[in-house]
Amino acid sequence: MSVGKYIKDVWGAVRSLGRGMKRTLYYFTHHKEIITQQYPDNRETLNLPERFKGEVVMPHDEKNEHRCTGCQACELACPNGTIKVVTRFDMIDGKKKKAIDKLVYHLELCTMCNLCIEACPSDAIKMAQTFEHSVFDRNKLTKILNNPGSKIMDGVE
Amino acid sequence: MYRETQIIAGSSHPSFAEVGQPGEFIINVGPQHPATHGVLHLVITLSGETIKKVEPHLGYIHRSIEKMCESLSYRQFIYVTSRMDYLSAHINNHACAMCVEKGLQVEIPPRAQVIRVLMDELTRIASHELWWGAMAMDLGAFTPFFHAFRERETINDIMEETCGARLTMNYMVPGGVMQDIHPDFQKRVKEFIQLYKRKVHEYDEMVTGNIIFQNRMKNVGVLSAEDAISYGCTGPTGRGSGVSCDIRKLYPYEIYSTLEFDEVLETGGDSFARYMVRIREMNQSIRIIEQLIDNIPEGEVLTKTKAVLKLPKGEFYTRVETARGELGVYIVSEGGTNPFRIKFRSPGFSNLSVLDHIARGSKIGDLVAMMGTLDLVIPDIDR
Numbered sequence: 091m092s093v094g095k096y097i098k099d100v101w102g103a104v105r106s107l108g109r110g111m112k113r114t115l116y117y118f119t120h121h122k123e124i125i126t127q128q129y130p131d132n133r134e135t136l137n138l139p140e141r142f143k144g145e146v147v148m149p150h151d152e153k154n155e156h157r158c159t160g161c162q163a164c165e166l167a168c169p170n171g172t173i174k175v176v177t178r179f180d181m182i183d184g185k186k187k188k189a190i191d192k193l194v195y196h197l198e199l200c201t202m203c204n205l206c207i208e209a210c211p212s213d214a215i216k217m218a219q220t221f222e223h224s225v226f227d228r229n230k231l232t233k234i235l236n237n238p239g240s241k242i243m244d245g246v247e
Numbered sequence: 248m249y250r251e252t253q254i255i256a257g258s259s260h261p262s263f264a265e266v267g268q269p270g271e272f273i274i275n276v277g278p279q280h281p282a283t284h285g286v287l288h289l290v291i292t293l294s295g296e297t298i299k300k301v302e303p304h305l306g307y308i309h310r311s312i313e314k315m316c317e318s319l320s321y322r323q324f325i326y327v328t329s330r331m332d333y334l335s336a337h338i339n340n341h342a343c344a345m346c347v348e349k350g351l352q353v354e355i356p357p358r359a360q361v362i363r364v365l366m367d368e369l370t371r372i373a374s375h376e377l378w379w380g381a382m383a384m385d386l387g388a389f390t391p392f393f394h395a396f397r398e399r400e401t402i403n404d405i406m407e408e409t410c411g412a413r414l415t416m417n418y419m420v421p422g423g424v425m426q427d428i429h430p431d432f433q434k435r436v437k438e439f440i441q442l443y444k445r446k447v448h449e450y451d452e453m454v455t456g457n458i459i460f461q462n463r464m465k466n467v468g469v470l471s472a473e474d475a476i477s478y479g480c481t482g483p484t485g486r487g488s489g490v491s492c493d494i495r496k497l498y499p500y501e502i503y504s505t506l507e508f509d510e511v512l513e514t515g516g517d518s519f520a521r522y523m524v525r526i527r528e529m530n531q532s533i534r535i536i537e538q539l540i541d542n543i544p545e546g547e548v549l550t551k552t553k554a555v556l557k558l559p560k561g562e563f564y565t566r567v568e569t570a571r572g573e574l575g576v577y578i579v580s581e582g583g584t585n586p587f588r589i590k591f592r593s594p595g596f597s598n599l600s601v602l603d604h605i606a607r608g609s610k611i612g613d614l615v616a617m618m619g620t621l622d623l624v625i626p627d628i629d630r
Contacts, residue, residue, distance in 0.1 A: 106458040113452045113453050114453075138407075139429070141408065141410070141429070167322070168323075169319050201417075202411075205323065205326070
């Protein structure tokens, strides 16, 4: 290796390190350029996208009525047995009518794949924008989605 | 051959033992080691500092995904594949959805095709961003990781808005995509392209041009084109050795045949060539996104399919180019609602198998650099 090439190599090395350090100094002097993000502690003002898949919930209206007919399409669509629909028969005007007793949802099994929401023919369930699911007792992760005493909305078949 | 050194983790052997010829040592790297990016266990035979042999021990994160898929229906099994190569979850889902569509002989709408390709390319950039940050971190540079994640976070936000999840989306379903894109999607992607173009020169300034980085990458882990073919290396690992193996060019799927992009090829075959392939590939992905983002055709995003999908009796195979290489999905159908057998040809497995070949004879300090350029994702290897 000639002396000229050696000096050229050393000079190139110093220049390359200098270029990197210039970038470092740029960020050292430009505090406004944010690179990292804070953990979303601002729960009240936080706006997650409406499609964010946090957990499955069943919306109820003010009369404590839901839209679930108990057709079990979500249970069939679920790949890992997260949803169990327990049905009962109500006597309405002397006729037997199928209704849900409980819609059991195992959050600990759920992978938020959205297949149950897609399968539901009456839009009874939807995804909620929650994201902190850790609890101390795993039994708390098994949820019953319909409120106690709730019944099906009029006009939903 | 698999356990020829007779060293099994957790046995009575010490993790650092003198075996075989005098002066030869065995070192366990992993299964839980920050440089292996997952639970990969490497048993390395050393002579001094020189690597004599590298034996990867697999199975620490085996979840038997292929077997699981046999008990799931054709709609349900796609979500599992997001958990294989979780950094290119969209592309995995895409391959499976395409294979089911091939069996059903369903045409998907043009809008869905464009959305799929856009999502694939965004995923590819996100995956390469993470790889670039982790690669620099493997070599001891910590800052680039945060810079890479700044751009990657933007992509994740776009995904979150449209698909509802950041990593395991399950957005591509047989027949198209699950939902239409978010109204802000195009605006956000254009903002991302602006950000990327403004910041991409930092990658070269901070890492690519750095003399320490170049000295650790050049002429390290040289893989010849013949060996790349015989080991089945695909993706940037194969293209770094000059093997033309881009599925998007060779066997175009969806609308790739109508797009203008170059297949990135480097001829060096060393770690630096593989690095440069990925860096240049990000620019090609940006080029594809720029072509498509203003030309998303109107229309449906999901072809109506039956509620219960049944594939005809036969065998179906599709392949796509993930961020790591060629992913093949092979479905054997007996005509029922569940696949009879599913086999995934994952790129990571073949790329890992070449590690022993390229690492022999080099120093142990370079092992992590070689492993980094192979871009291993362990859940993809074990499945």
